[in-house]
Amino acid sequence: MSFYDVFCRYRNSEWEAVLAAVSGADIERALQREFLDFSDFLALLSPEAERYLEPMAQRARELTLRYFGRAIQLYAPIYVSDYCENACLYCSFSARNQRERKRLSLEEVDREAKCIAETGLRHILMLTGESKKMSPVGYLRDCTRVLKRRFSSVAVEVYALSEGDYAELVSEGVDGLTLYQETYDEDLYRIIHPSGRKRDFRFRLEAPERGAAARMRQVNIGALLGLADWRQDVLFVGLHARYLQEQFPDVEIGASVPRLRPFVGSFQGSCRVSDKNMVQIILALRLFIPRLGIALSTREDSRFRDNLIPLGITRMSAGSATSVGGYTKAAGQNEGLPQFEIADSRTIPEIMARLREKGYEPVLNDWIAGL
Amino acid sequence: MLEDTLEIGGKRIACRLFVGTGKYSSHAVMREVLLAAGADVVTVALRRVDGSVKTENILDYVPQSCTVMINTSGARNAEEAIRIARLARAAGAGNWIKVEVIADSRYLLPDNMETLKATEILVREGFVVFPYMSPDLSMARRMADCGASAVMPLGSPIGTNRGLRTEELVDIMIREISVPIVVDAGLGKPSDACRCMEMGCAAVMVNTAIAVSRNPVEFARAFSMAVKAGRLAWRSGLPEIAGGARASSPLTGFLRDTE
Numbered sequence: 005m006s007f008y009d010v011f012c013r014y015r016n017s018e019w020e021a022v023l024a025a026v027s028g029a030d031i032e033r034a035l036q037r038e039f040l041d042f043s044d045f046l047a048l049l050s051p052e053a054e055r056y057l058e059p060m061a062q063r064a065r066e067l068t069l070r071y072f073g074r075a076i077q078l079y080a081p082i083y084v085s086d087y088c089e090n091a092c093l094y095c096s097f098s099a100r101n102q103r104e105r106k107r108l109s110l111e112e113v114d115r116e117a118k119c120i121a122e123t124g125l126r127h128i129l130m131l132t133g134e135s136k137k138m139s140p141v142g143y144l145r146d147c148t149r150v151l152k153r154r155f156s157s158v159a160v161e162v163y164a165l166s167e168g169d170y171a172e173l174v175s176e177g178v179d180g181l182t183l184y185q186e187t188y189d190e191d192l193y194r195i196i197h198p199s200g201r202k203r204d205f206r207f208r209l210e211a212p213e214r215g216a217a218a219r220m221r222q223v224n225i226g227a228l229l230g231l232a233d234w235r236q237d238v239l240f241v242g243l244h245a246r247y248l249q250e251q252f253p254d255v256e257i258g259a260s261v262p263r264l265r266p267f268v269g270s271f272q273g274s275c276r277v278s279d280k281n282m283v284q285i286i287l288a289l290r291l292f293i294p295r296l297g298i299a300l301s302t303r304e305d306s307r308f309r310d311n312l313i314p315l316g317i318t319r320m321s322a323g324s325a326t327s328v329g330g331y332t333k334a335a336g337q338n339e340g341l342p343q344f345e346i347a348d349s350r351t352i353p354e355i356m357a358r359l360r361e362k363g364y365e366p367v368l369n370d371w372i373a374g375l
Numbered sequence: 376m377l378e379d380t381l382e383i384g385g386k387r388i389a390c391r392l393f394v395g396t397g398k399y400s401s402h403a404v405m406r407e408v409l410l411a412a413g414a415d416v417v418t419v420a421l422r423r424v425d426g427s428v429k430t431e432n433i434l435d436y437v438p439q440s441c442t443v444m445i446n447t448s449g450a451r452n453a454e455e456a457i458r459i460a461r462l463a464r465a466a467g468a469g470n471w472i473k474v475e476v477i478a479d480s481r482y483l484l485p486d487n488m489e490t491l492k493a494t495e496i497l498v499r500e501g502f503v504v505f506p507y508m509s510p511d512l513s514m515a516r517r518m519a520d521c522g523a524s525a526v527m528p529l530g531s532p533i534g535t536n537r538g539l540r541t542e543e544l545v546d547i548m549i550r551e552i553s554v555p556i557v558v559d560a561g562l563g564k565p566s567d568a569c570r571c572m573e574m575g576c577a578a579v580m581v582n583t584a585i586a587v588s589r590n591p592v593e594f595a596r597a598f599s600m601a602v603k604a605g606r607l608a609w610r611s612g613l614p615e616i617a618g619g620a621r622a623s624s625p626l627t628g629f630l631r632d633t634e
Contacts, residue, residue: 069587070534073398126425156425221451254451254478295480363400369425371449375458 006210007247014243015190019236026050035059040292045242048288049235057283064290064316071295076359077319077367078352079127080120081161081301083328084108084147088133090163090200092186094231094264096342097133099200106328107138113150119331121154123323123352126369128155129182134163134202141169145176152177157371159222163202164211170218179371180222181215182299183208184260188240189232196231212244216252221371223248223255224299229277229285230264238285242292249293258297258319261285263304279308283315290316302326305347310358323352379610381577383555384471384503384524386442390415391572392602393444393557394595395582397423402436404591409438412595417441418473418580420448421463434468444505446473453492460497472497473527473559474506483533487514491521498522507559510544512551519554526552527580529560530571534583536563539570549575565594565601572605573613 026047034044035056047053048060085107088097108116120128128151132139144162151158159180160173170181187193190205197203212223225244227237241259249257263277277285282304289296299319300309309320325331326342350358356366381388393416399405409417423433437443445463450456453476460472474497476489487508494506498521506518510528518526528545531537538561539545549556555577562568568579581598588594 069398070536070583073583073586074400075398124425124431156422221449249481253480256480295483360401365399365401367423368431369423371422372459372462375449375455375462 007213007244008206008209010243010247011188011209011240014240015188019233019239022046023050023235026052028052028055031056034291035063042243042246045288045292046239048291049238049242049284053288054280054284057280057287060287060291061283061315064287065314067290067294068314068316068318072318074363075365075367076313076317077127077370078125078322078355079129079157079159079319080123080125080352081129081131081321081324081326082113082116082120082151083131083326083330084113085132085135085139085143086328087135087138088200089136090134090202091198092200092202093196093198094186094228105138107143108147108329110146110150112329112332113147114153116329116331117151117154120323124368125322125352126156126373127159127371128157129159129161129180129321131161132163134200136201141165141172144173148173148176148178152373156369156373159224164204164208165214167214167218170215170220174219179220180224181212181220182224182226182258182260183211183215184226184228184262185209185240185244186228187231188227188237188244192232212248213251216248216255221256222258222297223252224258224260224297226260226262228264229261229282230275233275234277234281234285238288242289245289245293245296249296256297257293258299259289260299260301261289262301282308283312286312286316302346302348306350306358309348310362313359313362313364320355322355323350379606381555383577388415388442388578389413390599390602391578391606392568392599393418393559393578393580394585395446395580396420396433396437397448397582398586399591402431402433405433405586406436406438407592408585408595409441411592412585412599414438414441414599416444416471416578418444418446418582419468421445421459421466421468422449424466424468442471443469444471444473445469446475446507447493448475448477450474450476450493451478452476452486453489453496456489456493457496460493460502461500464502470501471503472505474504485509485529487511490514491517494518494523495521505557510541510548512544512547515548515552515556519552523554525555525557525577527557527559530558530567531561533560535561536584537561538563538567542570542574545571545576546574565597568598569601569605569608572602573608575609578602 030047031053034047086097087105091100161182193205216223297318300317301321302324359366390413394414395418445468447456447459456476474493476486478486490506494504497504503524507527515526531540557578558571559580563584571579585595
């Protein structure tokens with residue numbers, strides 16, 4: 005039994021018809037309930053629920069305050085290698101894009117880490133493209149050792165690994181795993197992942213539970229919104245998050261719902277996700293799983309990010325560079341190509357000041373270095 | 376009345392409202408809350424302490440007069456809780472430890488077995504240990520027997536503000552357990568805290584309700600007053616509450632007929 009079995013039970017559902025049949029009464033009932041089931045979640049994601057965004061927001065704010073307080077944890081991504089053997093149609097790192105690639109030496113990793121750590125951030129998310137040759141598990145392990153010297157928490161957002169590989173990273177000090185399914189539409193998944201190991205839908209789908217089984221402390225899942233029908237993808241994100249929470253009660257489960265951003269490549273997705281849709285998604289996730297960590301990246305612009313904070317966000321990336329070596333590049337020096345364009349380019353002190361203005365404490369450290 | 380202090384871990388505690396330091400909008404607000412409450416004991420999660428960042432160390436905002444009780448928030452088992460306690464002591468954060476072992480991310484309910492294990496070991500290592508627990512008489516007895524300085528049963532799940540939903544169990548613990556009972560978690564309003572104190576709790580611990588209220592400083596003051604009122608009422612002796620109506624047909628009336 006894995007999440008793939010749950011996925012198979014639901015994948016052929018007539019979602020469009022089910023979502024269209026949701027009534028105002030269904031949504032009002034969901035808003036009254038303390039513990040929401042999947043049908044409540046579905047109601048809150050329906051087109052009809054767009055008329056209930058304000059009461060949903062009030063409830064989401066109250067739940068978020070209750071369980072997370074007036075605190076937002078900040079973290080930064082560090083891209084260590086952009087060599088990639090996959091050919092994802094929506095990503096700048098795709099093997100099909102002819103471009104110069106870069107992998108940081110451990111000294112360069114340390115220089116980047118130092119630059120980030122000087123801002124006071126103590127949570128870092130390490131990212132790579134998928135290349136067993138250029139960024140094998142041994143390289144990730146070595147990078148982790150370097151990063152652990154400067155950060156309390158090191159999380160990874162890398163290609164899907166086996167449970168044994170995750171356990172190896174955990175033993176080196178990695179405590180968090182972020183892995184997006186990209187889309188839960190299996191047919192579309194095959195189309196947009198034409199080659200490379202990532203093409204294996206099921207191996208990726210089951211990776212978060214392998215990470216949890218390997219004793220990761222936090223597991224963060226998500227879908228890249230805009231690739232497929234967003235309502236269906238978010239329904240599966242919710243199902244997946246709840247499954248993980250039930251199977252691994254001692255793991256903190258989080259979700260992210262990044263939207264497609266401009267990148268080098270041609271595939272632009274089939275489904276536009278408006279700001280209003282994004283709000284509905286975050287509210288529905290918060291109401292469905294009150295203690296779900298919800299992360300928001302610099303893909304979204306500063307104004308929108310600021311407005312989303314009270315609605316359920318618990319973690320934000322800040323001061324991000326999305327290219328390999330992006331933090332320490334000197335003027336005129338070649339850095340790698342960014343994985344996606346950043347929309348919120350504020351510095352960490354600027355973001356911290358804005359959070360404080362909004363009555364939130366920016367949390368730079370929320371884990372214990374020596375543990 | 377004689378001075379009414381709580382003697383615990385070799386200290387005399389005047390304020391029976393313990394205050395948590397998480398979830399505030401800023402460290403400055405948190406400090407004002409601690410001062411307004413007159414708090415003597417405050418809990419701080421070690422995971423939020425970053426000694427390397429000089430300007431923003433949460434401990435710098437805790438008034439000097441307070442005793443810091445480090446909590447082991449984030450520990451999923453006894454081993455992790457023990458390591459956190461040792462790290463805290465090594466970092467100079469003292470030896471008062473609130474053992475909080477949570478392996479349940481949905482409701483954040485504590486794991487009593489692991490908490491007991493950590494308590495036993497930490498007491499042996501010289502810590503002043505306050506285990507946070509789901510109210511259970513047998514467990515509380517074991518924790519007290521192995522040297523816990525107090526036990527901290529939850530009133531309702533963390534962050535819910537539902538009040539003292541575990542009243543019956545806490546009441547039994549108060550009567551049966553030799554160490555102080557400090558109700559922790561779930562108290563949403565001053566009257567909840569007052570009720571705990573009227574029952575005979577030694578102290579209460581509050582965080583979320585104060586931190587997320589519209590006016591945390593005034594709300595902390597209200598909690599502090601309620602704790603004092605409840606304590607004073609308990610010491611004064613609460614009057615019996617009148618029972619139900621008198622039976623119209625006496626059950627012993629036959630005795631008169633036979634005399």
